Amino acid sequence: MYRYDEFDHTLVAERVTQFRGQVARRLSGELSEDQFKPLRLRNGLYLQLHAYMLRVAIPYGMLSSEQMRMQAHIARTYDRGYGHFTTRQNIQFNWPELEDVPDILADLATVEMHAIQTSGNNIRNVTADPLAGVAADEIEDPRVYAEILRQWSTLHPEFSFLPRKFKIAVTGAPRDRAALKVHDIGLEIRRDEAGETGFRVLVGGGQGRTPILAVTIREFLPKRDLLSYVEAILRVYNQLGRRDNMYKARIKILVKSVGAEKFGKLVEEEWEQIRHGALTLPEAEIARIESHFAPPPYETRDATDRGFEARRFEDRDFARWCRINLAAHKQPGYTIVYISLKPEGGVPGDATAEQMDAVADLADRYSFGEIRVTLEQNLVLADVSLGEVYDLWRALGEAGLATPNIGLISDIIACPGLDYCNLANARSIPVAQRIARRFADLSRQHDIGELNIKISGCINACAHHHVGHIGILGVDKKGQEYYQITLGGSADENATLGEIVGPAFTYDAVTDAIETIVGTYLSNRRDGESFLDTYRRAGKAPFKEALYGAP
Amino acid sequence: MTAQILTASRLREGDVVYFTAAGHWSEWLSDATVADAEADDLLARGKRDEAAGDVIDAYLVAVDVAGGRLAPLSQRERIRARGPTVRADLGKQARQRLMLPAAE
Numbered sequence: 001m002y003r004y005d006e007f008d009h010t011l012v013a014e015r016v017t018q019f020r021g022q023v024a025r026r027l028s029g030e031l032s033e034d035q036f037k038p039l040r041l042r043n044g045l046y047l048q049l050h051a052y053m054l055r056v057a058i059p060y061g062m063l064s065s066e067q068m069r070m071q072a073h074i075a076r077t078y079d080r081g082y083g084h085f086t087t088r089q090n091i092q093f094n095w096p097e098l099e100d101v102p103d104i105l106a107d108l109a110t111v112e113m114h115a116i117q118t119s120g121n122n123i124r125n126v127t128a129d130p131l132a133g134v135a136a137d138e139i140e141d142p143r144v145y146a147e148i149l150r151q152w153s154t155l156h157p158e159f160s161f162l163p164r165k166f167k168i169a170v171t172g173a174p175r176d177r178a179a180l181k182v183h184d185i186g187l188e189i190r191r192d193e194a195g196e197t198g199f200r201v202l203v204g205g206g207q208g209r210t211p212i213l214a215v216t217i218r219e220f221l222p223k224r225d226l227l228s229y230v231e232a233i234l235r236v237y238n239q240l241g242r243r244d245n246m247y248k249a250r251i252k253i254l255v256k257s258v259g260a261e262k263f264g265k266l267v268e269e270e271w272e273q274i275r276h277g278a279l280t281l282p283e284a285e286i287a288r289i290e291s292h293f294a295p296p297p298y299e300t301r302d303a304t305d306r307g308f309e310a311r312r313f314e315d316r317d318f319a320r321w322c323r324i325n326l327a328a329h330k331q332p333g334y335t336i337v338y339i340s341l342k343p344e345g346g347v348p349g350d351a352t353a354e355q356m357d358a359v360a361d362l363a364d365r366y367s368f369g370e371i372r373v374t375l376e377q378n379l380v381l382a383d384v385s386l387g388e389v390y391d392l393w394r395a396l397g398e399a400g401l402a403t404p405n406i407g408l409i410s411d412i413i414a415c416p417g418l419d420y421c422n423l424a425n426a427r428s429i430p431v432a433q434r435i436a437r438r439f440a441d442l443s444r445q446h447d448i449g450e451l452n453i454k455i456s457g458c459i460n461a462c463a464h465h466h467v468g469h470i471g472i473l474g475v476d477k478k479g480q481e482y483y484q485i486t487l488g489g490s491a492d493e494n495a496t497l498g499e500i501v502g503p504a505f506t507y508d509a510v511t512d513a514i515e516t517i518v519g520t521y522l523s524n525r526r527d528g529e530s531f532l533d534t535y536r537r538a539g540k541a542p543f544k545e546a547l548y549g550a551p
Numbered sequence: 552m553t554a555q556i557l558t559a560s561r562l563r564e565g566d567v568v569y570f571t572a573a574g575h576w577s578e579w580l581s582d583a584t585v586a587d588a589e590a591d592d593l594l595a596r597g598k599r600d601e602a603a604g605d606v607i608d609a610y611l612v613a614v615d616v617a618g619g620r621l622a623p624l625s626q627r628e629r630i631r632a633r634g635p636t637v638r639a640d641l642g643k644q645a646r647q648r649l650m651l652p653a654a655e
Contacts, residue, residue, distance in 0.1 A: 027563065029604040047608060049631050050642050051565040080641060095641075097564045347637055418627060419635035426626075429637045479625055 001064055001370060002147050002292040004112040011155065012109045015116060019043050020102035027099065040098075042122075043105065044115030048422050051095045055118040056108060060128035060146040060170070061089030061373040065360040068371050070111045072356035078104050083356065085341060085349040087413060087464060088167070089127050089373040090118060094420055116154065121162045123153035123234075127169045129177045130374040133293055134336055134382045136328040140189045140197050142172035144289050145226060148281065152227050159234050163241035164249035166234070167206075174493060179375060181205045181213045181495035182467055184251045185233060190220070198222045203233060203263065204255030207461035211497050212252040217264035223286065225271075228279040232271035236263070296368040296383055301333025305386035318393055320442065321404035326389070333386055337367070339379040339396060340403040340411060344440050347429050348414045349377030358399035366392045375464075375491075376413055376452075378406065408445045409453060409518070410436040413464060417457030417474060418481070424457035426474025426481035427507070431455050434511045439518075448518060451531045454489075467491035469531050470517060471498040472510065483510040487517070487543055488535045499540055502548050513547055520546040553613045556583035556621065557593045558628070559606035567631050567643070568606060570597060576606060578643065580621055580632040585614065 004012070019039070026036040040046075044055040056071070063071075071091055075083045078100045079093040086092055096104060108114055117124055128146040129135065149168055153159065159166070169178040172189040180186025186202035199221040205214030221229050237251045240258070255263045312319045327336040339359065342348050351359070359379060363371045366388050367381035374380060384392060396402040405411045412435060415421065417428030432455055439445055454468030458475075465471030471486035483505050486498030505513045518531075520543050525534045535543070545551070557570035568576040569583035570593065577583070586593040590611055597609030613624045623629050634642015 027604075033562075033601065033607045047560055047565060049627070050567060050634060051560075095565075099563055418630055419637050424627075427630075427636060429635075433637065476626075481626060 001062060002059070002143075002289070008112065008151075009109075012112070012114045012116075015043070015114065016102060016105045016109050019105060023098060023102050038120070040101075041119040042116070043101070044118035045096075045098075045101055046119065046422070048094065048416075048420050049418075050420065052098060052101070053420070054093045054096045054101060054104060054115060055086070056091050056093070056113060056115050057118050057125045058090050058113075058373055059150050060126055060132070060143050061130050061375075062143065063371045063373065064111070065363045065369040065371065067111045067113055068356050068360040068363070070107060070113065072353040072360070074104055074107060075353040075356065082350050082352045084347070084416065085351065085373050085377050085379070087375050087377060087415075087462060088125055089130070089375060090125055091373070092416075094416075121164050121166075122160050123149075123156065123162075123166045123168065126150050126153070127167070127178055127183075127375065129171045129173060130372045130380050131177060131327060131336055131382065132172060132372075133295065134329050134331070134334075135173050135175075135177075136330045137175055138173045138330065139191060140172045141290070141293050142170040142178075142187075142189055143293050144286065145187065145189070145199075145223070146170045147289050147292070148226065148286075149230065152230075152279075159238065162234070162238055163243045164246065164251075166237075166251065168230070176491070176493040176495070177375075179464065179467065179491035179495070180493075182207050182211070182464065182491060183214060185230060186214050187226075192220045196222070199226065201229065201233075203267075204252045204260070206250050206252040207464060207466045208250070209247060209459045210250075210253065211461070211466040212256060213495055213497065214252075215255065215260040217260060217267060224281045224283070225275060226281060228275045228277065229267070229271055231279055232267050232274060235270050236266045240266075295331070296370075298331045298334060298383070299385070301385065301387075303332040305333060308386040308389055311390040315390075317404075318390060320446065321393055321402060322389070324404045324408065324446070325402075325406045329383070331383075335384050335386055335389060337381040337384045337389065337392060338374075338406040339381065339401050340405050341378050341401075342405055342411050342436065343400060343403045344410065344436050345433055348412055348432050351379075355399050355401060358395070359401065362392060362395055362399075376406075376411065378411070404442060405445060407450045407452070409439045409448050409451045410445055411452070412436060413452070413454040413468070415456050415458075415462035417455070421457060423460055424474065425459075425476040426457050426483065428455040428457040428463060428472075428474060431472060431474070431483065431507070431510055435514050438511050438515060448522070449530055451518070451521075453514070455483075464491060465489070466497050467495060468498060469535070470514065472514075475504060477504070481507045483507070483513075485510075485513060485517070485547075487540060488532065490532055501540060501544055516546050517543055552587050553624075554585045554587055554616050555590045555593070555611040556580075556585055556614050557597045557609060558583075558612050558631075559597055559601070559609035562604055562607050570600075576600070580623075580643075583614075583621060585616055585621070586611075 201218040202214035372380040412432040414428040414432040418424040455472040456463040467489040489498030572584040633644040
């Protein structure tokens with residue numbers, strides 16, 4: 001795991017001191033809210049419906065157990081005993097008081113964390129495959145380059161006032177677990193014909209009110225050129241991106257308006273000016289960063305474990321959890337464990353301080369002290385020995401963290417919605433809870449199979465509803481909450497945007513509508529088909545007819 | 552004419568507050584003073600208190616005053632007055648003083 005160097009420590013410590021002074025000046029009246037607001041936003045501090053909200057950056061979703069314990073400490077000491085993990089692999093606290101925020105940031109700094117660039121029109125937290133470094137299908141560890149991008153983008157003076165916010169994701173495997181195609185820049189590590197690794201560069205993806213899938217502007221970028229090329233993209237965007245209309249200010253609108261080919265040409269021209277300069281990555285520097293992500297000291301083990309297999313045979317609940325919550329590890333005898341933050345009736349992504357402490361302890365005991373946060377608002381212990389999985393599962397169960405529903409219908413992504421968010425038009429969380437309760441029967445969930453439901457409370461699409469297999473968008477119609485449903489979206493390497501199925505449903509009708517959609521899938525599916533397979537084969541018509549009647 | 556009240560958030564804590572007839576800010580919706588014709592004056596007072604640094608983000612909220620009880624017309628403001636609908640242990644509702652129709 002990356003550890004701060006002297007520059008990181010200095011930068012973060014200085015920021016804490018600066019913000020402490022800014023808060024003091026605001027509270028004394030020396031700064032007006034107009035002067036202070038951009039300063040607090042640059043430190044991740046929003047004003048939401050009920051209180052301030054602090055968003056803390058978790059670079060590429062990686063936390064040490066010590067850092068997780070710090071989140072528990074903040075939740076317990078300064079907030080209301082819980083935190084909310086987000087679709088950007090970050091964590092948010094919903095109730096901090098302004099006066100306490102400098103102390104929170106100081107506490108975070110002691111474990112090498114901060115809230116810088118978790119808001120504002122700058123380069124946000126770089127996300128990555130949550131299975132980086134351990135996935136069996138990985139070509140190379142994307143965290144190395146996510147970290148290099150983090151260092152380059154943090155307080156980058158040229159890109160601190162972009163036309164709009166800017167999001168970058170990196171993957172190192174052919175299976176896209178980081179939603180590259182809905183990012184401003186997506187970087188996919190791949191091999192060229194000579195076997196050298198580099199990046200496919202995608203640009204111009206995004207969601208919000210104008211969902212667009214990213215396009216490839218470079219099939220192969222050598223690793224040494226990563227920063228100069230990304231800087232060239234940002235320069236073109238910074239110069240040509242619209243600043244007159246915030247709804248047209250994202251890079252996706254620019255790429256669409258000038259065309260991918262021309263945009264790529266503009267980037268190449270800009271790149272020619274800077275590609276041989278100071279941003280070229282020295283091999284020694286790549287190696288230095290790589291050393292922070294060296295594999296942990298795995299023991300040599302057989303690919304299978306007799307004790308593990310016996311427990312799976314004997315304990316049906318354990319077997320069901322294993323089938324859904326484990327993923328293949330590249331190291332024989334080890335497995336990747338997903339921890340669901342979607343218990344029945346819970347708030348998607350929320351974890352109590354006690355649960356965060358429990359996960360930190362379990363990470364220390366079973367997974368080399370590291371935790372990852374996923375884009376789906378769950379957690380991962382990435383390096384668990386097969387022989388210890390059963391004990392881990394039992395301990396997770398005691399902490400209320402052993403829900404066997406990863407990737408199933410109750411593993412719903414939901415934004416905070418109108419229960420917390422100042423921008424929302426409708427509630428998201430209670431819709432998720434109602435659906436999860438309707439499908440609470442685990443056997444039924446497992447029979448339905450892989451099905452991602454994503455619920456956003458407004459068009460900003462924080463819950464990525466455009467790329468949900470079933471997407472739900474909350475809208476306000478004359479003071480009433482309505483929910484528009486899209487079908488067939490996907491955020492993986494075969495990404496598609498969902499199609500609106502028909503008129504929106506009321507709050508009370510949306511759960512029934514989801515049940516109708518699921519029933520239509522089950523009656524139409526062929527052997528082995530997932531929901532998405534069936535939708536792609538059968539199209540929208542049978543779902544529309546089931547929901548609204550024959551045309 | 553729609554009845555309106557003045558709301559804001561306290562600078563220090565971020566708590567939701569309402570402007571009262573006594574000229575101060577209360578955390579309870581039931582304490583809010585209702586403006587009809589003089590809503591602009593009420594908003595101007597909110598902006599003055601913003602400038603003074605007591606509150607932030609002051610604005611008017613449309614309410615129904617039937618039966619002597621104040622009920623915001625929008626779901627957003629009903630939730631703001633009570634707390635998250637998914638956590639009865641959080642927000643003003645947790646302190647059990649507010650008498651409002653349920654948000655859901």
